[in-house]
Each structure stands twice: as C-alpha cells, then as structure tokens.
Amino acid sequence: MANSKYEYVRSFEQPDILLANTWIVVRIDGRGFSKLTTKYNFAKPNDRRGLDLMNAAAEAVMKELPDLVLAYGNSDEFSFVFHKDCTLFERRASKLTTTIVSTFTSYYVFLWPEYMGDGRLTPPLPSFDGRAVCYPSDQNLRDYISWRQVDCHINNLYNTTFWALVQNGGMEARAAEQELAGTVSSDKNEILFSRFGINYNNEPEIFKKGSVLYRDVGAIVTPQNLRLTETNSSSSLLQQSLCQHLPGPMAPRN
Amino acid sequence: MANSKYEYVRSFEQPDILLANTWIVVRIDGRGFSKLTTKYNFAKPNDRRGLDLMNAAAEAVMKELPDLVLAYGNSDEFSFVFHKDCTLFERRASKLTTTIVSTFTSYYVFLWPEYMGDGRLTPPLPSFDGRAVCYPSDQNLRDYISWRQVDCHINNLYNTTFWALVQNGGMEARAAEQELAGTVSSDKNEILFSRFGINYNNEPEIFKKGSVLYRDVGAIVTPQNLRLTETNSSSSLLQQSLCQHLPGPMAPRN
Amino acid sequence: MANSKYEYVRSFEQPDILLANTWIVVRIDGRGFSKLTTKYNFAKPNDRRGLDLMNAAAEAVMKELPDLVLAYGNSDEFSFVFHKDCTLFERRASKLTTTIVSTFTSYYVFLWPEYMGDGRLTPPLPSFDGRAVCYPSDQNLRDYISWRQVDCHINNLYNTTFWALVQNGGMEARAAEQELAGTVSSDKNEILFSRFGINYNNEPEIFKKGSVLYRDVGAIVTPQNLRLTETNSSSSLLQQSLCQHLPGPMAPRN
C-alpha cells in the first residue's frame, strides 16, 4: 500500500535553514526554574551543585555534537555556539535547536541524582526551551557572549545582595526588594561590605562570571579535547577561548 | 551597571510566529533509535514496554501543556496537535517545539527505569528532535494524522514480516530484505500466514495503528480529562477523537 | 568557463514559499501619494481620473495574471487575491509580490497620459510597495476585504467632511482638523448636511465603497471574463463576487 494519498501534507512543511556563513547560537533556558529551585531547596543565591549539573549536561551536549565550538552558561541558561561553517542538519533551525534542548534535558535528568543527591526528582520535571540566533560577524558573537556575561554579573550582584539582606539581615523579601530599588552597582557593593563584611570581588568566579566550555583548537577536534572552565577570572579564559576560534585581536572591553 | 552596550545583539533575534488560525502539529522523532533499540535489546519488531514508555511520556506532555488537544504516536515518533486558536507562547515555533521536545525527553529518561526495568540507561542517552508544521484546514489535519497512521501500518507490516523471516524462518537480515523487496501488502500477509501461521489482522492494535491521546471535550479541559487510547480498532477511536475536535463529518477513507 | 567558483553564493538565497491551502493577498500601496496628488493637482477629496487610472492598472494586472480571482481597491491601494489552490511561481512571496507591483506600476505610468491628460509625469515618478499575507479560512479573507472596505469608508467620510470645511467652509487645514478631532460618524454626517447641504449617502459609491474586480465563475476563466465593478451599492456586489469564490453563506455584517 502506497502512502501517496496523504503524502501531500508534507508540502506544508516550511524550510528553516539558517543563513550560511553566520555564527549560530542556540540558547536554552530552564522553564519555571524559580519554582523548581524552591521545590528542591537550591542554595540561594547560587547552588553550586545545580551549576555543576548544568555544566555536566552542557559538557555532554558538546561531546555528542562535535560541531559545537563553544558554550557559555550561567544560572539556568546555556548558550551553544556552532561555527559559521557548520553544516550540521543542513543548518535547519528546528533540528539544531531541538537536538540541543533534548540532549541537554536528557543528561540533566539522568545526572540529577549524581549531583543533587537526596533531592529526588518528582513531576513536574525540569525542562528547557531554546532558540537559535545567527550572528554575522565575529564581533557580533563576542558581543553576544559579553551580553550574557554582563547579564550574569548584574543578576549575581543583585541576588547576592538581596539574599544577604534576607538571610543575614533578617529582612522580608519585599523589604529587601525595596531596599535595592534604584541602587547601582557601587551601592550594592557597599551594602555587602559595610553591613555584611562581604567583599563581592572575593565571591567565586563561577558565580560572578559563569562557565565556558570550549574545544582545544590546534589539536584534532574530538570530544576528548573538550575543556571545561568553571571559573574564569576577569573573563580572560572566555576571551582566550574566543580568540582560539575567532580571528583577530579582541578589542578591550571596559 | 546597565547592559545596554551589548544589548544590540538582541536585534539579531528573528520572529518565528506560526500563522494564526492554523492547526499546529509538533512531531518529535527519536534520534538514532535503531542503535538505541539494539543497545537495550528491545523486542523486535515491537517492544511493548518501549511503546508504553513513549505513551507515558506523551501523556505527561499533554498534562503539562493543556493547550494540546490531541497526540498520535507510533514507533519512536509522536505528533502533538495544538488547536487553531492556540496562543501559547504567542505561537512561537521554537518555544512550542523545544518545550514539547524537552518535556517529552525529561519524562522519557525519568520513567525509563519504571518501564524498561533492568536495562539501565548509560550514555549516550536517548534524545529526540522535533519540528512544527501548520495545517490550515481540518481536512489537512485529518490527512496529516492519516499519513502518519498509514506510515505506521506500512512499516509495521514490513517489520512484522521481516522479523518473522529472521526470527522464525532463520533467515539472515540481508536475505529477508531481498525476499521482501518488491512485495506488496497482500504478499506480506500471505508470507506471514502461509509460512508462519500468523494472521496479521490479529496482531495487537497498538502495533498496527499506533496510539492516540485526546482530551474529553464537553467536560472542562483539565489534565484529568486526558484519555489514553492505546489500541484503536479500525482507527475508529482516532476518528472519534478527531471528530470531537474537528467540526463536520469525517469523509470515509478507504 | 564554468561559473562554479562563485556559484556558492546561491546558497544564501532563502526560500519564501507561502503556506499551502491559504488565500494569498498582495496589497500594494502608493508611495508618497499625498505629495504626488498635490504635485499633480488631484481633485480633493477624490479624483475620479486617478481612481479610474488605479482601476485600469489593476484590470491589466488581473488580465496578465489569470491566477488572480479578485481585487479590491480604494484611494492609492489595491489588494489582489490568489486562490488557496494557486501554485503560481510555487507560491514564492517575493515573485508574486514583485510581479504584481511591477505590472501595476508599468500600466500606471503607461496609462497616465490617457487618464490624467495634461498633467504630464515628471520625476520623481509614482511607485508602489507591496506585501503578501496568507489567510487560512474563507472567513478570514472576507474579513480582510471588509477591513479594507471599512477603512475606505472611515477615510472617505473624514476626507469628505474635511475638504467641505476647507473648500466650502473657507477653513484653514489646521482648523478643519481641530474641528473634526474627536467626532464620530454621525457628527461628520451632520456637519456635511447642516452646513453644506451634502447628504453623504448620495456620494458616489466608488468613493464610499471602493472598487472590486472579479472573474466570472462558471464561465471558463479567461482575461475576457474579467468584470470591473466600480460602484457596489451596500457592498452587495463585493459580497456577490466573494460568494462566487468562497463557499458557504455570507454572515450578515453590520
């Protein structure tokens, strides 16, 4: 029996090939992770086990998809970078995006017991969404990574101060929010230092800067060349990693 | 510190809103499942535990996404249907697709031990890809489901005959393939019956027709209204389910 | 000499196939026509010669593109409708849109002297832009046409009143604008009637309702079957035309 009678429905499929010669970034985000981190009692503002689990899942994604050259993650998000020349899945957006999201999710759930210990998963389970974006120039890609890293810093400084006010200062969440409304970075640094004796600069790099995964270039690219950089002081490792992949000097960024 | 310097990179994000007033079908497929089914010794041609696991994951997806009205699955694929009027995630293709793929994957991995017993998962882990397609008319949607169901039938008849030749007939895989090359449905039915005493019509419906998940309409739509139809004789339940959602009579299909 | 070295640049072309089984509407709009109508002293609020020229250009488009089933125009815009089943140019948006825009422009410039007489064209010349939109259901298409027709009515009532105030009432443009700010339809009808003795209902249908072009169905569709309906009392001809193409009864619209 041929299937020709209904096969016309394939004509409704629309191509979603990403523009050639552009960097492809697939960013995935945890769905409803503020609920999830409460449910499983994640440490606040950062749960090292949770970040290690994110990094382990991202590392598995990079091992299963050798076309990936770089990944950057913080909090409940991870950005995966395919090279401009990548032709995996003919650069189809849905294929690239769903494969990364699914592989990441698979390892996140599978590795959960190893990293999270006694907080056994129960439904509703963790899940992630994702999207692909093309960046034409190397500078655009660098700026994308910088954008995510600055976002990490802004959020982490806020969260560190907020939770210091709540956990060490005994404030209600609402009051802490009001205290921080309108403050700039220096205000938050001052609150941390003067009230709680916390020097923000001494916070762990992985909290302040996020994590970078990259492949060694020069060596043949195999999953074994993969390097995980959990902390990257002054973002130099991120820059070093990008420099390996991106031609030309890095413009200094202040 | 504002993030404005790099925020321009958001301008590279391109919208992927699916056309309004069309049925949205997200079909997911197992990646490399012929390897996976070999690795974990799935029964051939069909492993009931594996299908039950697929159905359980699909049921969880429908419970977590009340906007879904219908799902149809067979083998390592599942199609999820959003109503024409659905506005979930503003109908963004990547959001809809990755959310379904991720949720499905999450439950598939989580429920694996419950369904697959001793075949404990080891990397590389199962994963799925997916894509969204829009169908403008009710007839187009019905024909899509029919297309997948006919595909299920064609593949299952082939696989049932192939594995009968190999498992019961003692043939090598290559020889069985050659035996079946060029045969039509009636030939395969004849091989099954005359050589192995198998009446294909008596094979389990879930193998021949696939599985349908739908919501009770009329009742308020909540996850509790979800019905799983593992077997659907003569596809009448599929049609019944579609009739609940699709206005107008079903054209008879031969 | 082969051209293969550079031919890779074709890989940057991205498909723009419009979704199958949907009505395709290409609407074109005059670019900078308020300047143009001033430059060539078009009669205000409506210049019958200008509308006749628009209609003549639209008729030529429909004759050159037999796949078009309907066109609706008013002021400096025209909407052209391809049937759901249309496969012209494989339904490529850019091909369909540019062909209509170019053909329309060609006739508009060519026929200008015939319709506009002594107002000889000089650069900058008239031009049009356009875009294609898909409508999945017949009701969506009807509502699209109604949308444009209601827009025609709203604009024409405003313009008729505005120019009565300026031309017959001796007002400055600015004062007329202020006079009309915040008025509703009945206010404008009242101004026209009480101050200028104009009964808006007696204004020409082509000004109030726009123009419809359609093909005779039933007869074989050839360019000769094309009908131009310049005036359509109570929009009945528009509805009649749509009824010929769209199955099912028209819902009454108030």
Place this chain on the structure above:
Amino acid sequence: MANSKYEYVRSFEQPDILLANTWIVVRIDGRGFSKLTTKYNFAKPNDRRGLDLMNAAAEAVMKELPDLVLAYGNSDEFSFVFHKDCTLFERRASKLTTTIVSTFTSYYVFLWPEYMGDGRLTPPLPSFDGRAVCYPSDQNLRDYISWRQVDCHINNLYNTTFWALVQNGGMEARAAEQELAGTVSSDKNEILFSRFGINYNNEPEIFKKGSVLYRDVGAIVTPQNLRLTETNSSSSLLQQSLCQHLPGPMAPRN
C-alpha cells in the same frame, strides 16, 4: 465607526526583517524579456539602447534611494546593494524589494520613448520581478558580484558567437545551437576570429562586463555623487568601487 471588528486580520501579517549586519542585495530580472526583445526588434546579441535604458532606470533608483551603495547590471537584470548598516524600512524584505522593483519599472516605462525611439510600447508591458538576499561577509558580497559578472561574460560570449553564426554565417538558430553545444570559451573565441574576423577582446566593455553604478565615498553621499560606469575594463572599476565600500584588500581572482 471604529474598524476594530475586522482589524484582527492584521495578525496574519508576518514579519520579514532581513538579518542585521549583512549586505542586502536586491536583484531584479526582466519578465519574459526574450519575447519583449523580439517584439521590439532589439539588436542582437546586445541592444545598446536597451542597456542604456536599463542603466538610466537603475540610476534613477539609486537617486531615489540614497541608502543604495552600489548597483551592477547586465542584460535584463540589475542587482542593487544596500549597506550592512542600512536600516531603511526596518530592513523589511518586501518593502525593500517592491520599492526597488516598482521604481525601476516606473522609470523603465517612462524613459522608454527617450531611449527606444519609434518602438512605442504596447501591452503587454515590460515588467520585472525581484528578490532580496543577505550576504554576511564582504567576501560573500564580492563573490556575488563576481558571480553575476562571470555570468554576463559566459552569456555574452555565447550570444556573440551564436548571433555571428546566424547573422553573418547564415545558419538557422537550431543549427547554430548544435554547433555551439559542448564548446568551451576558447572554441567560441576561435569560431569568432577564424570565421568572422571578430576579436572578442575588442567587443565593447559594456557587453562583456556589464555596468556598475556606485556612489563617491569620502564626499557627502548625495544623489549627485552617483557615478555611472558603463564600461569597466578588466573589472578594475568594479573592484575600485567595491574597495571604496568594502574594507580590506581584494584577493586576486583568476
């Protein structure tokens, strides 16, 4: 009267913003120009008046759209280049494409009598279609222009030889086609020289290389800075023009 009841139809409009930071090329092509050139007795293989008309229309397009930095044309096609940084019409593909196609058509029809003299236009009139393509890197853009220019050369050498065989050699079109089937460039050069005494290198540059339009950079960009380069020996002017717009040295091309 508000138009809100039908305004929902706007939700079917889908965005078509072209990726930021990429060169946008809009190429337009004459529709059915082999028929048209026969109808109006264009000189074969090249009609200088026809090319001059194309160039005049392209020049008008560049004057009306100051965002265009470059245009390249040959035969019945013209490619218009918007700068990577261009934000005209928010980079909407349909707006950019239809505006260029319409403006070009408008001038082509308007200027026809001036260039084509006694061959007065009659319906069906000339028209053009067009499409937009994005090129991420400067090299991609250069290669695009090279692709069109090599195409010009290949076609012109073929056409020059074909028409020499027909016009000077007294061959039927079919026989000339067969004569040329399978020949390479050197064969055609040889046919031209040995049989007809034509040295292809001495053919007019505008026939062999096409035409380039560019703006003077350095000077303020106004329509007055526009330069038309009808002939460009060894493509050096094309390269010079591109060099003005594209940073970095040109790689030598053999």
